[in-house]
Amino acid sequence: MALSMETSPARVSLCGFLLGSTSFWVYLLCNLLTILQELWNSHFWIVIVAGWSFCMLGMTRMLLTDRQAYIEHVQSIYRAWFLGSGCGLGLVISCHCPSISHFGWYFTALSIFHWSEYFTMAVTNPRSLALESYLLDHSKEYAVAAVASWVEFTVEWFLAPGLKQFRYISLLGLSFVISGEVVRKLSMITASTNFNHYVQYRKQRDHQLVTHGIYSLCRHPSYVGWFLWSIGTQIILCNPVCLIGYTIVSWRFFNERIYEEEIALLNFFGEDYLDYQRRVGTGIPFIKGFDGSGHKI
Numbered sequence: 533m534a535l536s537m538e539t540s541p542a543r544v545s546l547c548g549f550l551l552g553s554t555s556f557w558v559y560l561l562c563n564l565l566t567i568l569q570e571l572w573n574s575h576f577w578i579v580i581v582a583g584w585s586f587c588m589l590g591m592t593r594m595l596l597t598d599r600q601a602y603i604e605h606v607q608s609i610y611r612a613w614f615l616g617s618g619c620g621l622g623l624v625i626s627c628h629c630p631s632i633s634h635f636g637w638y639f640t641a642l643s644i645f646h647w648s649e650y651f652t653m654a655v656t657n658p659r660s661l662a663l664e665s666y667l668l669d670h671s672k673e674y675a676v677a678a679v680a681s682w683v684e685f686t687v688e689w690f691l692a693p694g695l696k697q698f699r700y701i702s703l704l705g706l707s708f709v710i711s712g713e714v715v716r717k718l719s720m721i722t723a724s725t726n727f728n729h730y731v732q733y734r735k736q737r738d739h740q741l742v743t744h745g746i747y748s749l750c751r752h753p754s755y756v757g758w759f760l761w762s763i764g765t766q767i768i769l770c771n772p773v774c775l776i777g778y779t780i781v782s783w784r785f786f787n788e789r790i791y792e793e794e795i796a797l798l799n800f801f802g803e804d805y806l807d808y809q810r811r812v813g814t815g816i817p818f819i820k821g822f823d824g825s826g827h828k829i
């Protein structure tokens with residue numbers, strides 16, 4: 533896999549992600565080739581480490597093939613590789629560890645979400661692409677929420693493992709996560725260059741109001757997707773405390789965010805945005821947005 537100066541950030545990120553998920557490809561290979569089945573059964577971790585070493589070899593090869601392009605993209609490659617590893621590990625846990633397979637689903641979903649944020653941005657709006665597009669350092673609160681959900685899962689799994697084994701609940705959560713992910717990415721693709729990870733307070737010359745496609749169903753589809761995705765992760769994990777916490781905190785976050793964003797959008801698009809607000813709802817229950825009166829709901 534030779535990198536050239538023309539290598540696009542999307543391609544680099546995809547390569548890093550696929551290399552990172554090597555542990556899963558090795559797992560698949562071991563399961564497909566019965567000769568390796570024995571090795572897999574007795575040396576589970578050795579195979580994972582071998583997969584990761586293979587991945588490091590791939591990275592070194594990239595470095596030797598085109599050093600300048602590698603250095604240019606190295607920070608992105610490592611993030612993508614880290615997320616790919618998370619995805620691979622999550623898939624291996626899903627397939628190989630039945631009692632915590634839903635934790636594997638969660639870990640896979642988490643890794644795919646962060647990586648695909650960067651990748652989709654790289655494809656649809658490269659001008660606004662930055663390392664922050666991986667959303668890994670989104671906010672302190674986001675990191676605390678993630679750690680809280682791991683702690684709740686672990687504590688409950690040790691204290692009452694039976695309460696963590698509701699397959700149908702986890703499947704329901706998975707359906708929330710998948711639909712949330714699809715809605716969010718569809719919004720990014722539809723809004724294209726008008727989509728930005730950060731609320732814009734100054735109008736770019738080419739910023740256009742998007743009201744078609746998924747934006748004709750609700751005004752804030754990417755937030756609807758993220759909201760669904762975040763509560764879905766806690767349903768997958770059968771985490772009752774974090775489910776309530778995530779629902780309240782995410783709702784409050786999007787309520788504030790939509791309010792601020794709509795003040796800016798009304799400044800940008802005036803009457804057109806007012807008209808859009810009259811026709812289409814925000815998409816998140818009980819969130820009204822900014823109606824010009826200065827009052828939230």
Ligand SMILES: C[S@@+](CC[C@H](N)C(=O)[O-])C[C@H]1O[C@@H](n2cnc3c(N)ncnc32)[C@H](O)[C@@H]1O
Binds near residue numbers: 731740747754755756
């Ligand atoms: C993170 S995106 C979220 C977009 C939208 N709120 C959503 O949930 O799909 C934030 C950026 O999108 C822009 N934006 C939001 N709604 C828009 C629309 N209908 N048309 C064009 N730009 C929009 C805002 O100016 C802001 O800079």
